[in-house]
Amino acid sequence: MTETRHPMTGNEMSPESAGGMERHAYDVVVVGAGGAGLRAAIAAHDAGARVAVVCKSLLGKAHTVMAEGGIAAAMGNRWPEDNWEVHFRDTMRGGKMLNHWRMAQLHAQQAPERVMELEDWGALFDRTDDGLISQRDFGGHRYARLAHVGDRTGLEMIRTLQQRTVQLGIDVFMELTVTDLFQDDGRISGAFGYWRETGRFVLFEAPAVILATGGIGKSFKVTSNSWEYTGDGHALALRAGASLINMEFVQFHPTGMVWPPSVKGLLVTESVRGDGGVLKNSEGTRFMFDYIPDFFRAETADTEEEADRWYDDKKNNRRPPELLPRDEVARAINSEIKAGRGTPHGGIYLDIASRRTPEFIRKRLPSMYHQFKELADVDITAEPMEIGPTCHYVMGGVEVDPDTQESAVTGLYAVGECSGGMHGSNRLGGNSLGDLLVFGKLAGEAATAYATGLGRARPAVAEDDLRAASHSAVAPFEVEGGDNPYAIQSDLQQSMNDLVGIIRTAGELERSLVEIEALKERARSMAVEGHRQYNPGWHLALDLRNMLLVSESIARAALAREESRGGHTRDDFPQTDHEVWGRKNLVVSLDAAGTGVELSERPLPEMPDELKKYFDEPRKES
Known part of the structure; x- marks a missing residue:
């Protein structure tokens, strides 16, 4: 049989690929090529996995480049008094104590090493007079601790990680959108998507998938986010059976x-x-x-x-x-x-x-x-x-285990902005880039350990699931006279901007849920013209399914939380209620019908006594 290889990746293709749907097999598939996705892919590769990166845009165009200020890491280059304990305390206080303490601890402890690792790989940081990595001041941080490259730090991070990824020979599938995740007996078995240029479908068979898809900003009218940020990872995780946490907390930069x-x-x-x-x-x-x-x-x-x-x-x-x-x-x-x-x-x-x-x-x-x-x-x-x-960042995301980044679904991991828990109700500037590096590495290593430990007993993709995903993807082409995806997105953005914005009330949030439900109904019969090649209207139609689900998650959680805290401000509940709302998180999951979301409450994880002391003791003045 003649060997067939993919023209972009050089990856060997199965016989089915040559005549029909393209198929690939990997140990770990990373969805997203920002800082979190690339760091996870590098870690998975270094741990021995056969890994692929799938990105919606071109490699190097990730939204990480918009994180300009720096990477928060307690290196002590400007303030020798700085250490991980102070950084941990700042992060928890910035998040109004709703952060998962273990994630905040791991981040504060490991961020300095991840920065030094970037430098080893070729990142060119600004310098102090003594030749150390320069660190600048940022809001909420007790000391100047942001390692930076002018105001282009995110760009330098992506350049460095991208170069490392290419150097290691990791397969990258650019301009390919993932629309569905497959499972076998409750375990991840693969991911399904399509080439944005041709519309041709692609199947990735893999027992471990790491979601690193970024945020949700394109659901809002005024946002700093780029076009890719349509809540893909959040929605994929929900539909797979994972839960989201902290979704009411949206940061307006x-x-x-x-x-x-x-x-x-x-x-x-x-x-x-x-x-x-x-x-x-x-x-x-x-x-x-x-x-x-x-x-x-x-x-x-x-x-x-x-x-x-x-x-x-x-x-x-x-x-x-x-x-x-x-x-x-x-x-x-x-x-x-x-x-x-x-x-x-x-x-x-x-x-x-x-x-x-x-x-x-x-x-x-x-x-x-x-x-x-x-x-x-x-x-x-x-x-x-x-x-x-401007709508900038969502603190909420997939609920994950702090040490492995695995969700409630076996084999499904989430890192970066599409994961939740690390930042609580408000992220401090600079903590995002450190978050990508620290938890990207942990997720890549954990996913590899799981996938390679399966041996030959791997979950399989059912052909019925594959046919269902294919049919769902092309459904908008079969509608005549339906609504325009661009009109639906415009109305959604206006509704979220006006009713679920920086200041919220119960009446406005209730109206937003009514409007979102009406938009969901319109989306069920939206129509796309033309064919699958070069069709941005079709791309948006598929993205809207995610945007509407995530927007409902935000609005429903915001309505339930009757207090003001961090990125969630209620005009009708202006005070922060530590006794009631400071002890629990709101968790979002897919409802029984699979078309909306439902809420539950979960107690905050108990912080160990050795960490509580940083908040109980009087602050020492410098």
Whole structure:
């Protein structure tokens, strides 16, 4: 028999591939090629697995590149007092104590080693005067601990991991979307998808699948997220029988562009504030001093003079209020805009021009300088930026075991933004990139140990399941006169923006659920014209199934949580209820009909006494 190999990967193809559906066999399949997916693939390869990476876009185009500020790791290069215990404490406090303590602990302990590993693989970090990896300040972090490459850290991470992946010879399937996961007796047996260019179906037979698909931002009208972020991993896990946790907590990054309309929501990195930028309203007032929560009062500067001294010598260590956690800053900005003190284009001002030299700005923030100059005709070395909150990150995701990242479904793992638990109710800036590295490695190793331990007794893909997935994928082509996928997405984004946004009420959330249900009904009869080749309307139709399921998960959990905490603010329940809601998480699972979601409550994992002491003891001032 003549050997057939795939033209892109060089991977041997089964006889069925040549004449029909393309088929591949691996030990581990990683869905997503961002920082988490690539790190998981590298770990799986190094542990001895035959591994494939499947990505919706091109390799190197992952949304990780938008994480510009740095990687949070307690390396102590600028503050020798910094250590994993302080980082752990900051992470738990930033998440308002809803984080899974074990994930926060593992992240804080292992992030420094993962950063050094990146450097060993060729990442070029900025340096201190002593030649160490430079670390910058970010909101919610007690010390300057973000290892960075200007304001292009995510890009450098992807470049390094991508180069490592190619060097190791890992198979990469680019521009291929996964639509279904298969199981055999409750165990993962494979994944099904299609080439976005040709529409041709592909089957991956594998006993272990790692979901690393990122977030859900394209369900919102104003977002920093790219087009890939349609909640694919969240929805795939739900339909496979896994559960989601913390879905009510959506982070609205305080600083996204507001003008011109074509770039509204595009991220403005927190590095601007970390390097000295301040927030001002239309009256020229540096308003963040009016919004310091009691929880952070002891470590936040109370006056402008005190804050400016901190930037100059760092000896005081009472941090500027612009460096409060993102949820606090976003709410403050929203309040100023609602009070009529916003800019002409509906934002507020972020000013670094009056505080740093043009040379400093161009060196430390080259991407931001270029972004505003090219897209808004604003020179940030000479004038302030107009910014406002933008949907940026979802803290919620697949509920996983902290040490292995395995979900409730045997053989199914989740890492990065599509997993939940690590960040609680609010993620600190810089913790995302460390999260990708730490848990990507753990997932890759655990998935390989499971898959290779099966020997020949591997789960199999049923032909009936394969036919069902194929039929479901092409169903929109069989509808005549149905709704347009783009119209449904537009209405969903508007609904989520207006009713499930940065400030929520019971009435609005109830309306959103009614509207989502109506959109689900419209989606059942949406129509796609043309054929499967080069058909973005068809791609969106398939993505909408995921977006609607995840949007319902967010809205239903947000309605149930009757308090304000982290990335979830209820105007009708403005207080944080530690006694009731501080002791449990909300868990989302697929309902019995398989068309919606249902909620349950779960007690928080009990933190061991040796970690509780970091919150019980009085904080030691530096």
